Amino acid sequence: MHLVVILLYIVAAVICGLLGRKTSFGFLGHFIVALIITPIGDFLVQLIARPSREVREKMNHMDDF
Known part of the structure; x- marks a missing residue:
């Protein structure tokens, strides 16, 4: 059960990274x-993040x- 929660948390973090890839922080940030x-x-x-320069x-x- 704990493994499922951890995997869901990581998947949610990856989705946040994908959504934020066009901001100044980028995917990794x-x-x-x-x-x-x-x-x-x-x-x-x-x-509130600033869009990327591009x-x-x-x-x-x-x-x-």
């Missing part, structure tokens, strides 16, 4: 934060049109 804080806490961090540049190019 959000994965580690999710492991340390909890996946729910990392999701809250993602809500995403910001694409947004700026779209504003030019």
